[in-house]
Amino acid sequence: MSIHHLFARGVLLAALSLSPMMAKAAQSFESCTGFIDSLPATISTQGVWCLRKDLSTAITGAAAIQINANNVTIDCNHFKLGGLSAGAGADASGIAATNKHNITVRHCHVRGFYSGVFLSGGGHVVENNRFDRNTSAGVDVSGDRSVVRHNLILDTGGSSLFEGEATGIRTMGEVDVLDNTVSGVSPINSNSDFSWSYATGIYAAHNTSGSINNNRVRGLRLPGMGAMFGIAIVQGSRVAVRNNDISGLGSGTGIDCSDDTSIAVANVINGFTVPIAVCADNENFSNP
Numbered sequence: 001m002s003i004h005h006l007f008a009r010g011v012l013l014a015a016l017s018l019s020p021m022m023a024k025a026a027q028s029f030e031s032c033t034g035f036i037d038s039l040p041a042t043i044s045t046q047g048v049w050c051l052r053k054d055l056s057t058a059i060t061g062a063a064a065i066q067i068n069a070n071n072v073t074i075d076c077n078h079f080k081l082g083g084l085s086a087g088a089g090a091d092a093s094g095i096a097a098t099n100k101h102n103i104t105v106r107h108c109h110v111r112g113f114y115s116g117v118f119l120s121g122g123g124h125v126v127e128n129n130r131f132d133r134n135t136s137a138g139v140d141v142s143g144d145r146s147v148v149r150h151n152l153i154l155d156t157g158g159s160s161l162f163e164g165e166a167t168g169i170r171t172m173g174e175v176d177v178l179d180n181t182v183s184g185v186s187p188i189n190s191n192s193d194f195s196w197s198y199a200t201g202i203y204a205a206h207n208t209s210g211s212i213n214n215n216r217v218r219g220l221r222l223p224g225m226g227a228m229f230g231i232a233i234v235q236g237s238r239v240a241v242r243n244n245d246i247s248g249l250g251s252g253t254g255i256d257c258s259d260d261t262s263i264a265v266a267n268v269i270n271g272f273t274v275p276i277a278v279c280a281d282n283e284n285f286s287n288p
Contacts (some may be wrong), residue, residue: 015129045072056082063096084112135159142172197226207236228252
């Protein structure tokens with residue numbers, strides 16, 4: 001076989017090997033009800049709404065994508081939703097839905113908003129996203145039967161609107177928080193009259209019988225005095241906190257529970273003054 005035939009055969013094989021990937025990429029928009037091509041956008045019809053390019057906005061309030069219907073999926077197809085140009089004083093959310101049900105947010109890179117995603121109501125799924133440099137919270141989800149899973153939350157903090165507090169993942173209600181990475185949580189505090197700040201990796205309020213499992217939390221920092229929590233459960237009970245890796249810088253609390261009906265099992269906790277507070281402690285591994 002001549003070198004020309006070998007080359008032609010190689011090109012054909014390469015094309016065949018890429019064709020499933022190309023077909024998959026071509027099919028990625030097939031389930032879309034419609035497209036979001038500019039910001040701000042309002043979604044008022046249920047279905048799957050997709051991004052097909054990077055989008056950005058300088059709005060300082062409300063939301064870049066406001067969802068006003070139930071049963072909506074926002075699929076960013078790994079494109080970016082950016083709000084950094086609005087600055088530290090903005091309180092806009094990247095994606096928001098208030099008192100809605102069954103909202104799914106997936107495959108989004110949400111950057112530079114007060115809250116990367118803000119959802120209330122119930123039955124929500126936030127999965128497979130990247131939340132980067134949001135100033136108050138990367139993910140803020142309220143409502144029973146919701147799930148936050150497989151997300152990467154980076155460098156949260158810096159809001160000058162509500163100084164002194166930053167949270168990687170903030171939840172309220174029966175929300176399962178599964179297999180997320182929270183890296184870098186640091187509020188700002190320029191007001192000398194308000195000396196306390198709070199940096200929290202995962203905050204779960206009013207959670208009953210939920211699960212906070214297989215997460216990784218690291219890089220909590222404070223501008224002076226304050227409190228740091230790897231995982232904080234507030235007014236919750238019977239929460240399972242299992243197989244989380246939590247790394248601190250020598251102060252704060254690794255896992256803090258409301259009462260001892262919540263159980264911490266097989267967590268690895270490094271670099272906190274108090275590894276576990278209040279929770280029932282079962283076979284955890286800690287190092288100050």
